[in-house]
Amino acid sequence: MYAHQIMARKVLSTTSDSTILDAANIMLKHRVSGLPVVDRDGTLVGIITEGDFLHRSEIGTERKRNWLATFVLGPGKWAEDYVFEHGRKVSEIMTRAPVTVAEDAPLTTVVELMEKNNVKRLPVVRGGTLVGIITRSNLLRTVASLARDVPAPTENDDQIRRRILDEIERNAWCPLGLTVIVRDGIVHLSGVITESRFRKAAIVAAENVPGVLEVHDHLCWGDSFSGYYLKSPEDQELEEKQAH
Numbered sequence: 001m002y003a004h005q006i007m008a009r010k011v012l013s014t015t016s017d018s019t020i021l022d023a024a025n026i027m028l029k030h031r032v033s034g035l036p037v038v039d040r041d042g043t044l045v046g047i048i049t050e051g052d053f054l055h056r057s058e059i060g061t062e063r064k065r066n067w068l069a070t071f072v073l074g075p076g077k078w079a080e081d082y083v084f085e086h087g088r089k090v091s092e093i094m095t096r097a098p099v100t101v102a103e104d105a106p107l108t109t110v111v112e113l114m115e116k117n118n119v120k121r122l123p124v125v126r127g128g129t130l131v132g133i134i135t136r137s138n139l140l141r142t143v144a145s146l147a148r149d150v151p152a153p154t155e156n157d158d159q160i161r162r163r164i165l166d167e168i169e170r171n172a173w174c175p176l177g178l179t180v181i182v183r184d185g186i187v188h189l190s191g192v193i194t195e196s197r198f199r200k201a202a203i204v205a206a207e208n209v210p211g212v213l214e215v216h217d218h219l220c221w222g223d224s225f226s227g228y229y230l231k232s233p234e235d236q237e238l239e240e241k242q243a244h
Helices: 020-030 067-073 075-086 107-117 138-146 155-169 196-207 233-243
Strands: 034-038 044-049 121-126 129-135 176-183 186-193 214-222
Touching: 020 034, 034 129, 044 121, 107 121, 155 176, 155 186, 155 196, 186 196, 196 214, 214 233
Parallel strands: 186 214
Antiparallel strands: 034 044, 121 129, 176 186
16 A cells, blocks of 8 residues: 555644744644644645644743753754744744655554654655645554455555545535545545544445445544543444454
């Protein structure tokens, strides 16, 4: 399997001139731990993550400095840290030139990059333009393992996947972080819904695409205010069976 076959196409992002408050609110509201940073043309210019908020003046967690380090590294590093700890714009704290992956990269490459660089997400780019994102999850690892023994999705599976994405993503009820995996006409839907009716709509949309044989529901329900999440009934039932 390849990156474009599992990536989420509707990507939450921010811009370099946005405030860090805006970026933080997006991350909290949608329960994501990182955001790609793009320019007006959609070109990826950086990434901002939870880790970038650890050493901040607002909460008194600035990095401790010693004079020996200042002597060795020079005052430039001190100035750089000051901007990172006090800056108000995304451009002042984001990671520039983040690790990315091409949309035609095999999943083994995706996993290797995540592990090598210790990152939880990989922006997917086409000629420098952000076209999707892959986050590290149990699903990704499972799919990557299966890909070694199971034939890759057929061209027809790819067509089915694109049709499902096109049908669901044009609606206001589209799940957050929607991921669609198709193998031999069997569909797996993943993402976050904020209302129970969204689940049925997504399932029906997938079922109505020609060539679909089965639809498996992995959509979890989430409350952005309380942070409370529930797995899909199908996944909960599977866990209960495995527990017994």
